[in-house]
Amino acid sequence: MNEYDYKEEADSYDQKVNEYDSHSHDVIFGMSYEYVKSGEKILDLGIGTGLASINFSKIGLKVYGLDMSEDMLNICRSKSFTEELKLHNLSISRIPYDDHYFNHIICCGVFHFLGDLGNLFSEVARVIKKGGIFAFTVSPGTTTEEYKKEMTDWGVPIYKHSLDYIKRLLDRNEMRLLKGQRLLMKGADKVNYDMTFSVMIAEYK
Numbered sequence: 739m740n741e742y743d744y745k746e747e748a749d750s751y752d753q754k755v756n757e758y759d760s761h762s763h764d765v766i767f768g769m770s771y772e773y774v775k776s777g778e779k780i781l782d783l784g785i786g787t788g789l790a791s792i793n794f795s796k797i798g799l800k801v802y803g804l805d806m807s808e809d810m811l812n813i814c815r816s817k818s819f820t821e822e823l824k825l826h827n828l829s830i831s832r833i834p835y836d837d838h839y840f841n842h843i844i845c846c847g848v849f850h851f852l853g854d855l856g857n858l859f860s861e862v863a864r865v866i867k868k869g870g871i872f873a874f875t876v877s878p879g880t881t882t883e884e885y886k887k888e889m890t891d892w893g894v895p896i897y898k899h900s901l902d903y904i905k906r907l908l909d910r911n912e913m914r915l916l917k918g919q920r921l922l923m924k925g926a927d928k929v930n931y932d933m934t935f936s937v938m939i940a941e942y943k
């Protein structure tokens with residue numbers, strides 16, 4: 739089980755993203771917009787309540803989602819915009835879809851709960867189609883280590899990943915970085931902007 743208690747979080751999640759100025763899902767959509775079109779299939783890894791993919795469904799993409807929390811999936815399901823939702827743990831399993839099934843893949847606000855991303859990137863490369871985009875957020879590390887678990891000031895541990903590590907994973911899996919953008923979000927005091935994320939958009943070549 740994840741250290742972060744999503745069961746408690748699920749009901750209030752959508753409200754909390756506003757309190758924390760945590761709008762990376764909207765940034766991912768805006769940065770991806772030029773590469774996607776109506777009718778394409780998009781997979782949302784760690785879909786949660788669906789904030790990151792609902793905009794893609796509004797412009798006609800078919801949304802599929804995976805998440806390890808049934809509570810988050812239930813809230814997402816109640817919004818009635820997805821084609822298919824599956825309970826799935828990204829850190830231990832094969833993505834439960836055939837090779838090159840999706841046009842695009844997004845993963846917003848999830849890498850910082852996972853350490854090693856090697857298997858996940860190779861699974862993304864297996865299920866995405868050529869020319870599709872992989873759009874994700876990452877909490878960038880300041881050391882040379884590939885990834886490191888660090889305690890936040892508010893007592894929740896998160897993984898930070900070095901951007902060199904992310905770039906190596908992209909290279910190894912035939913993906914090319916198209917765009918990157920740093921974002922600042924509030925921490926637990928809901929006042930100070932002490933969380934940094936990078937939004938990255940890569941193309942599967």
Ligand SMILES: C[S@@+](CC[C@H](N)C(=O)[O-])C[C@H]1O[C@@H](n2cnc3c(N)ncnc32)[C@H](O)[C@@H]1O
Nearest residue numbers: 784785786789790805806807827828829846847
């Ligand atoms: C911060 S929320 C982000 C939700 C959504 N992507 C968004 O942008 O609003 C993180 C989500 O990742 C899911 N998650 C965390 N670790 C996971 C794992 N190992 N496998 C699948 N889902 C995971 C959580 O259940 C939660 O729904």
